[in-house]
Amino acid sequence: MTNTLFDALFARHAQNDAPFLTLDDGSTLSYAGFIRRVAQLANVIASAGVSPGDRIVVQAPKLLDTIALYGAAVQAGAVYLPLNTAYTQNELTYFIEDASPALIVCDARSEAEIRMIGDTPVLTLSANESGTLSQAADGQSEQFETVPRGTEDLAALLYTSGTTGRSKGAMLSHKNLLSNAQSLTELWQITDQDRLIHALPIFHTHGLFVAMNTALLAGAQVRFMSAFDAGAIIEELPRSTLLMGVPTFYTRLLADPRLTKDLTANMRLFVSGSAPLLAETHVAFEARTGRRILERYGMTETNMITSNPYDGGRVAGTVGFALPGTEVLITDNGAPVADGEIGMIETRGDNVFQGYWNMPEKTAEELRENGFFITGDLGVKDTEGRVSIVGREKDLIIAGGYNIYPKELEDVINDVDGVLESAVFGVPHPDFGESVLAAVVLEDPELTVEGIAEIVEPHLARFKHPRRYIVLDALPRNTMGKVQKNVLRAEHV
Ligand code: MCA
Numbered sequence: 001m002t003n004t005l006f007d008a009l010f011a012r013h014a015q016n017d018a019p020f021l022t023l024d025d026g027s028t029l030s031y032a033g034f035i036r037r038v039a040q041l042a043n044v045i046a047s048a049g050v051s052p053g054d055r056i057v058v059q060a061p062k063l064l065d066t067i068a069l070y071g072a073a074v075q076a077g078a079v080y081l082p083l084n085t086a087y088t089q090n091e092l093t094y095f096i097e098d099a100s101p102a103l104i105v106c107d108a109r110s111e112a113e114i115r116m117i118g119d120t121p122v123l124t125l126s127a128n129e130s131g132t133l134s135q136a137a138d139g140q141s142e143q144f145e146t147v148p149r150g151t152e153d154l155a156a157l158l159y160t161s162g163t164t165g166r167s168k169g170a171m172l173s174h175k176n177l178l179s180n181a182q183s184l185t186e187l188w189q190i191t192d193q194d195r196l197i198h199a200l201p202i203f204h205t206h207g208l209f210v211a212m213n214t215a216l217l218a219g220a221q222v223r224f225m226s227a228f229d230a231g232a233i234i235e236e237l238p239r240s241t242l243l244m245g246v247p248t249f250y251t252r253l254l255a256d257p258r259l260t261k262d263l264t265a266n267m268r269l270f271v272s273g274s275a276p277l278l279a280e281t282h283v284a285f286e287a288r289t290g291r292r293i294l295e296r297y298g299m300t301e302t303n304m305i306t307s308n309p310y311d312g313g314r315v316a317g318t319v320g321f322a323l324p325g326t327e328v329l330i331t332d333n334g335a336p337v338a339d340g341e342i343g344m345i346e347t348r349g350d351n352v353f354q355g356y357w358n359m360p361e362k363t364a365e366e367l368r369e370n371g372f373f374i375t376g377d378l379g380v381k382d383t384e385g386r387v388s389i390v391g392r393e394k395d396l397i398i399a400g401g402y403n404i405y406p407k408e409l410e411d412v413i414n415d416v417d418g419v420l421e422s423a424v425f426g427v428p429h430p431d432f433g434e435s436v437l438a439a440v441v442l443e444d445p446e447l448t449v450e451g452i453a454e455i456v457e458p459h460l461a462r463f464k465h466p467r468r469y470i471v472l473d474a475l476p477r478n479t480m481g482k483v484q485k486n487v488l489r490a491e492h493v
């Protein structure tokens with residue numbers, strides 16, 4: 001019996017004594033040791049009553065056991081559902097109620113809050129591998145009978161915020177994840193000779209799938225950093241070959257004078273994604289290191305869609321070509337436009353998800369019957385097939401690689417007594433690419449922006465908080481009555 005993703009990424013390493021994860025304390029775990037830990041955790045999950053197809057919610061720090069838990073969920077046939085550690089109780093309530101998991105794993109510090117949300121069993125996973133999950137795993141067998149799973153079975157459920165304000169759970173199958181890992185590993189020529197600097201969070205596609213799945217597939221070594229730290233990356237560069245990051249990683253590395261050609265001489269590849277990489281960052285990075293950052297483009301729903309080439313021209317400001325096995329169309333109302341014309345980016349292939357959890361209408365709106373997914377990103381393709389993203393039709397702010405949907409914030413701000421209406425928009429930010437501003441129109445002139453912030457902010461993860469509130473007499477609107485966020489952006493940069 002087979003388990004598509006487990007066999008390809010994990011089981012193959014059962015006898016592999018090569019080093020896998022090197023942690024912040026300098027300790028290194030072999031691949032075989034990792035697979036034994038995965039089995040111990042799979043035993044814990046199964047004893048906790050998790051059955052094949054059940055969701056496991058994980059909101060935990062970036063630890064060895066957190067990434068091993070991903071493997072354990074796959075081995076036990078469960079659906080892994082990681083959540084941003086910044087989410088508040090209010091945000092968690094929605095995810096937990098929507099996904100109805102069979103088990104929640106969280107930091108002991110949030111255990112009490114999470115237990116208040118419902119009666120799902122909870123295990124804890126906290127710093128230094130402490131907590132009830134790790135303790136329970138320590139006493140378990142290092143063997144676990146892998147639960148059979150096929151290509152179409154779900155392996156993960158990743159929530160992505162929606163333009164309507166409600167987050168949508170993207171259902172990702174074993175085939176979705178494996179096919180993308182295979183394409184990227186081949187295209188970027190990742191092998192067991194590579195050493196990846198992993199400084200991304202592991203609750204999103206970029207850090208969990210793009211980085212970890214390719215490393216696992218190739219048998220590469222991973223320097224697993226518990227958090228982003230430019231200084232620590234600088235120290236690791238001479239003994240590493242690969243870095244994957246959001247554009248903020250690269251602007252922060254550029255700010256360190258130690259970043260030079262010599263320092264990066266051993267590095268084979270720098271990958272950027274999740275947000276637009278400014279052409280000036282690309283150029284400045286090449287000038288300093290002699291290396292051209294490889295930019296690629298993807299989404300939670302589709303995994304990676306395009307990539308600049310490994311060999312050949314990596315062009316600043318473009319996201320490259322459709323990955324092998326992945327189709328990309330630029331369309332106007334569903335009909336392909338001519339090369340060179342701007343339109344909606346649509347994509348089809350084994351990379352494209354299975355639909356939104358419990359949201360058949362949303363799925364039907366964004367995933368066409370012919371298999372093409374409507375990304376909401378606007379792009380243009382040149383005659384060679386090279387794609388550039390020129391904007392977004394969806395109202396979305398990307399700060400430091402995190403997506404923030406204005407509608408979600410506007411709903412919370414509009415609920416404040418004394419606020420008539422609001423418009424949340426993004427403005428350029430030197431570190432995060434974009435940052436969040438909120439324009440508010442007041443009903444109650446006594447209300448202050450501090451008063452609004454005090455009510456709004458406990459509901460929302462810190463990275464979503466508006467960095468500034470602006471009080472206006474009225475929001476600028478076009479003749480159709482639509483709020484003109486471009487006008488707000490131009491006036492409040
Ligand atoms: C931290 N803060 C942020 C962000 N990160 N605010 C807005 N946007 C952010 N991304 C807040 C903190 O709460 C803090 O608030 C203040 O900013 C300064 O924090 P700092 O210590 O500078 O931040 P950091 O901890 O160094 O984090 C910056 C970071 C991090 C390393 C860029 O945001 C990060 O790891 N981003 C990667 C996100 C990612 O993996 N995205 C992939 C999504 P205060 O001090 O005021 O309390 S997957 C995806 O998009 C698709 C599929 C794809 O194509 O990959």
Ligand code: AMP
Pocket residue numbers: 160161205272273274275276277295296297298299300301319375376377389392398403
């Ligand atoms: P998420 O919803 O978190 O999966 O974020 C996906 C979105 O991030 C895409 O729809 C794009 O708008 C954006 N994105 C990802 N990679 C890039 C990139 N290289 N350049 C510009 N935008 C990107």
